[in-house]
Amino acid sequence: MSEKVDLRIGDREMLHNQVCSVLRRAILKGDFKPGERLVQSELAEQIGVSRMPIREALRTLETDGLVTLEPHKGAVVRSLKKEDIKEIYELRSVLEPLALKKGMGYFSNWDLKTLQSHHEAMKQAKSGEEYVEWNVSFHQLLFSRCQSPRLLSFIESISRGFAQDTPQLIPGQIQKSNKEHESILKAILDDETEKAGEYLKQHIKRTGEELLESLEKRNFI
Known part of the structure; x- marks a missing residue:
């Protein structure tokens, strides 16, 4: 070791x-x-x-x-395969926006305020570890009101692992994510379902692409 x-x-x-x-x-x-x-x-x-x-x-x-x-x-x-990571992020970019759009109509005022407070906490985070905790909670709340148990089960099975740790693996990820989260949050607050889903999709796709690039530079894949 x-x-x-x-x-x-x-x-x-x-x-x-x-x-x-x-x-x-x-x-x-x-x-x-x-x-x-x-x-x-x-x-x-x-x-x-x-x-x-x-x-x-x-x-x-x-x-x-x-x-x-x-x-x-x-x-x-294990040795990671590029195809595995690409598949994970492709699936996430489809399933999580779908769950967000299905659940947006069920958001309570508390949910909206909590999303806002999580976003502010991420902007004020003093460490990468603290940011990761708020980031995980923010993303989970985005699709938590979806009324499709099977869809949520699929998301849970593919969203662990890489997703929560990318802020510590991709250069500049925290700043980029904060900006993208702001767009997602604004669309939710404005009740623009399609925009919110599209912004989340682009956020996930961009993260997946940059994670692959980062791992390739380290010769990990």
Whole structure:
């Protein structure tokens, strides 16, 4: 395992998604190389948690397609395929705008105010980690009022992983996202359903394209 990697994010007890996020970013940044074995005890010591959240996080990363859990060997970093990432973002760019348009009519005043407060919180975020938390909540609320359980299930199955960590992987992503979020939010507040869906679609497509470019520059794909 690479000695250069510093994964510690604090001595406090961490939530499952925080551990996943730390490991996911390290893999996507190239700190761990394809084919490298991830040792649970070493990761636990580096991050500052017990082995249990590491074990659970590695299972999630296997679902994300970032690691393979091999018998008698443990977790091994997988090679990513460009086609896989392209497919994820193509699907997201169709399904999430569809869910937003289906759910916009069910937004309450509280929902609208919450979207606005999340947007402001992202603009004022003091760290990438803080931004990611607000970004995830903002995007989840965008389609949360959709009344189609199957559609929401499809979105949940493909939206984990890359999506929430792109602000820390793409140069300038936070500034670009804030501007795009503002357009999406304005369209929602103006009750312009088609515009809101189109702005969200372009936001997702642009992010996917720049994520691919970023990973290619790191020779990760």
